Amino acid sequence: MRLAQLHRPLIFTAAVMVLIAIFAGAGLALDDRILVGVPVWLKPFKFAVSITIYAVTIAWLLSLLDRRQRLGWWLGTVIAAAMLGEMVIIVGQAARGRQSHFNNQTPLDATLFSVMGATIAIAWICTAWLAVLLLIQRLPDRANALAVRFGLLVGLGGMMVGFLMTLPTKAQQDLPEGEQPTIIGAHSVGVEDGGPGLPLVNWSTTGGDLRAGHFIGMHALQALPLLGFLLVLASRRFARLRFDRVRTRIVIVAGSAYGVLTGLLVWQALRGQSIAHPDALTLAALGGLLLATAGGLTWALARPGTVQTPAAPVLSEVH
Known part of the structure; x- marks a missing residue:
């Protein structure tokens, strides 16, 4: 099967992630900012590589479906959209020099992290649904x-x-009464995030x-x-x-x-x-x-x- 015949939204997502990985790699070389103990562009780089692999894998798994292919196409499309949405936030927060994950410092940061949590939950549910389809299908x-x-x-x-x-x-739970964790x-x-690794x-x-x-x-x-x-x-x-x-x-x-x-x-x-x-x-x-x-x-x-x-x-x- 040729790559172009796989699920197009997922392959498009993988291609975008490759471009983001290249961009983040350049950021690692040119931007000396440090965030939570590591270069600010390291997280976008790692996530872009990981999502590239994930998107291509899901596209291939969808190609195994003999039945419910239309449902599979929609599952893959939702996963692709969720991954693109997550990376927009990760890259945007890196550009701002802000922590993308666990960030509750401002209402905007908290909202963005909540959106990221929703995208991951959606991707997990869609992947689980695909797993059910492949569990009941004879290969x-x-x-x-x-x-x-x-x-x-x-x-x-x-x-x-x-x-x-x-x-x-x-430590985040044991803050003084009325104080919200950032x-x-x-x-x-x-230990705290950002230490030796x-x-x-x-x-x-x-x-x-x-x-x-x-x-x-x-x-x-x-x-x-x-x-x-x-x-x-x-x-x-x-x-x-x-x-x-x-x-x-x-x-x-x-x-x-x-x-x-x-x-x-x-x-x-x-x-x-x-x-x-x-x-x-x-x-x-x-x-x-x-x-x-x-x-x-x-x-x-x-x-x-x-x-x-x-x-x-x-x-x-x-x-």
């Missing part, structure tokens, strides 16, 4: 179908982590950071369907992967592990612990996940049966 290859469905379900969970960030922190919500847990992503290195689970979980939308596609390619070289049962088991193990990893990262963040400095409990949980995943993959590759089923990828070739 050609069971392993690829599971990869798409796991990707949607884990991705929706990862997106939901963003709603946790909008909740007021304890910031409501935070990425970080146990990992390169580029800026996840806190001194406290918990919900963006880690949000990012990892959200991108299951791409990672798990990509796994299904790679298994199809690998089946041409490795005979064991030509068994539909083997590929299906691998996707079940990988999808489950991915979901648990997302939950583990959120749990770690909510405990106020930096992803860069896991404690013994976190390491034990991660070790248990790795052992369970290794055991699951051993099970997945064992005793495939006697009938080989040709892989039928649901991932269309995009030029």
